[in-house]
Amino acid sequence: MKKIIITLDGFSSCGKSTLARQLAKELNYVFIDSGAMYRAITLYFIREHIDCNNTEQVKRALSEVNLSFEYNPLTGQSDMYLNDENVELLIREMVVSERVSEVAALKEVREFGVAQQQQMGIKKGIVMDGRDIGTTVFPDAELKIFVTADPAVRVERRFKELYEKNPAITIEEVKRNLEMRDYVDSNREFSPLRQAADAVVLDNSDLTKAEQLQIALQWAREKM
Numbered sequence: 001m002k003k004i005i006i007t008l009d010g011f012s013s014c015g016k017s018t019l020a021r022q023l024a025k026e027l028n029y030v031f032i033d034s035g036a037m038y039r040a041i042t043l044y045f046i047r048e049h050i051d052c053n054n055t056e057q058v059k060r061a062l063s064e065v066n067l068s069f070e071y072n073p074l075t076g077q078s079d080m081y082l083n084d085e086n087v088e089l090l091i092r093e094m095v096v097s098e099r100v101s102e103v104a105a106l107k108e109v110r111e112f113g114v115a116q117q118q119q120m121g122i123k124k125g126i127v128m129d130g131r132d133i134g135t136t137v138f139p140d141a142e143l144k145i146f147v148t149a150d151p152a153v154r155v156e157r158r159f160k161e162l163y164e165k166n167p168a169i170t171i172e173e174v175k176r177n178l179e180m181r182d183y184v185d186s187n188r189e190f191s192p193l194r195q196a197a198d199a200v201v202l203d204n205s206d207l208t209k210a211e212q213l214q215i216a217l218q219w220a221r222e223k224m
């Protein structure tokens with residue numbers, strides 16, 4: 001069987017990472033959560049008070065950022081590391097979610113992220129999820145999945161996830177953040193969120209995780 005590249009793109013909180021992680025596990029492929037990379041860069045920008053309108057500051061900050069993924073035996077998943085610090089939990093916090101779309105829209109940040117992501121796919125055998133993976137990062141990927149879900153379902157899922165860590169969070173806050181990110185991600189100049197012309201659509205609003213995995217696995221095997 002030949003090794004392929006599988007891309008999953010879509011709006012925020014569609015369950016892309018969950019599906020991508022499951023697919024990679026089943027196929028014994030590498031899983032890369034590209035959103036985690038933009039979140040880690042954003043965390044660095046917040047800590048260093050980087051002004052997104054100041055290109056020199058942005059370039060300097062990026063030259064100081066070193067991103068890596070490392071396996072965590074406790075969770076069985078890969079954690080995001082920023083300059084050798086495990087930031088997996090910090091990057092999921094609302095302060096980062098509030099700023100990430102602004103940072104991820106910058107030309108320099110996109111070039112930085114895309115170059116590293118393309119490098120990770122050189123040997124194929126990779127499942128990567130994000131916003132521009134099938135359009136910009138791997139335009140020649142063998143399988144491109146565009147994941148969608150009903151907006152109310154997405155808000156509910158994200159709320160449940162965040163509420164477990166922070167009971168002070170409100171559903172309104174989550175809804176506002178998802179709408180804002182989807183808008184900025186879809187309307188930015190560089191690498192906007194788009195469905196690739198050759199992507200297959202997977203609407204998982206009424207599917208269980210196991211059901212959506214079976215559909216995606218079937219598609220993957222047809223390409224191998």
Ligand code: C5P
Pocket residue numbers: 012013034035036038039100101102104105129130131132133181182185
């Ligand atoms: O996937 P996740 O929701 O964690 O991504 C966080 C943010 O990172 C997105 O809202 C988007 O602004 C940015 N992102 C991006 N391109 C990607 C993946 C994520 O711009 N390929």
